[in-house]
Amino acid sequence: MTATVQRLVTPTAPAATANAAVFALPKPASRPRSWQKTLGQIAANVIPPLVVIALALIIWEILCSTPGASLPAPSRVWTDAAELIYSPFFDYGQGDIGLGLRVLTSLQRVAIGFGIAALVGVTVGAVIGQSIWAMRGLDPIFQILRTVPPLAWLPLSLAAFMDSGPSAIFVIFITSVWPVLINTAVGVRNIPQDYRNVALILRLNQFEFFFKIMIPAAAPYIFTGLRIGVGLSWLAIVAAEMLTGGVGIGFFIWDAWNSSRLSDIIVALAYIGVVGFILDRLVAAIGAFVTRGTSAN
């Protein structure tokens, strides 16, 4: 605020005094203050979680450093699995690869499964949202299907696809499609009649209505669904990979358990958590960008 006031004053004042350089002086004074402010804000957001994490690590260390402890303490995890932590992308061949690479293979499956789920969910959801009878008929079925846990689909999909790769992708799809579908349908149903009237008066055809009115109007709902969906698909991939094998992060955990590498499991859990968090924030950020304007109304 002070900077703008100064700038407003300077052009008029020199006209009388005929020297402008003197008036520019107070400007830099306000800059460090705003710098300090942003630094302070960052600190206010970063320091509390760091303190909590440090405390948790200390408690964990104390609890697990007794001789008969069944789980490794943080210090033990570091000595056991340091390479996994600081070198995520090593590749020693024969499936001995870093966790970063494993996460990438899992993410690739999620991308395919969730991508299909997003496409199908939005399209089918839009159709269902348009028709009150389709909504009434299908909604109870969806509400039941969406509560089926991801792993419960796995035997069926293994039987159907007879291959672990497509089965895992199918499990991701079937887990994450419901929230996308249901949210899209609700969003489409909640499109204000005014927007529909605008479309009617302009005689927009179905195709134009879908892309120009329906999708943008329902976008906040769609992104809520996508955000829930991406979280669920990340849940599903780990579970599915534990059973289907391969190179993913889920299988890594199962493999580590079978060879009693508990420290590796703990590192993998941290990886999964962080990646899931990033996925969630990524979809939320895309949603915030796409729906700017819409949600503000």
Add this chain to the structure above:
Amino acid sequence: MTYLRIDNVDKHFDRGGVRSEVLKGISIDIARGEVISIIGHSGCGKSTLLNLIAGLTEVSSGGIMLEGNEVNGPGPERAVVFQNHSLLPWLTVYENVNLAVAKVFGRSKTGAQRHEWIMQNLDLVQMSHAKDKRPTEISGGMKQRVGIARALAMQPKILLLDEPFGALDALTRAHLQDAVMDIQKKLGNTMIMITHDVDEAVLLSDRIVMMTNGPSARIGEILDVPLERPRQRLDLAADRTYLKCREAVLKFLYERHRFVEAA
């Protein structure tokens, strides 16, 4: 000389086996370039009548003809200015108008001509300065101006305004009324406007259609407003014809057709 003919229109809604009569025996002929106000208490079916003309609702019996063609669905030749502007919030002012222009003139005008036409209409409502703003960034009066620009950009045969200034404060409303009078003078649009405001009706219209209370609302009376155009708000304040028209509408609304439930 009839441009729009509304011929003995009835409208009823059936819900759960119960029929509610909204409009009964509505007939009126409107000439080209005429400005008509429809006034009446809330619930008298004014908006239903406008929706019938717009084609957003179907008539139960009777017919509506525009230039000899029966109205049987909505279309850009009967553009509507909605009460709450109905701009699409994810589009800028320019894009909102462009949505209409691209659809209506997508084949008949080139890209440059369409741009020209959009800017011309935004100029007409004095909104070209805000063309890149989104509806959430401009005031209520500005949104309504853009709504009017969008409707005008469809080059409608008839402009339908559904309580266009109802949600605005008195000062903004006066500005917009002047803007609409100005545009009407320039373009000679045929307009039908719904309003609650007696002054607005007298100031803007050539004829005022006064509706009786529902259910089964009818046209109670049609009042001619024999005031010269252009009309100046300030000059009219003490004009005898103006005051007489005003009194006639007030008497109709508050003496002969008092709104019973509100009492």
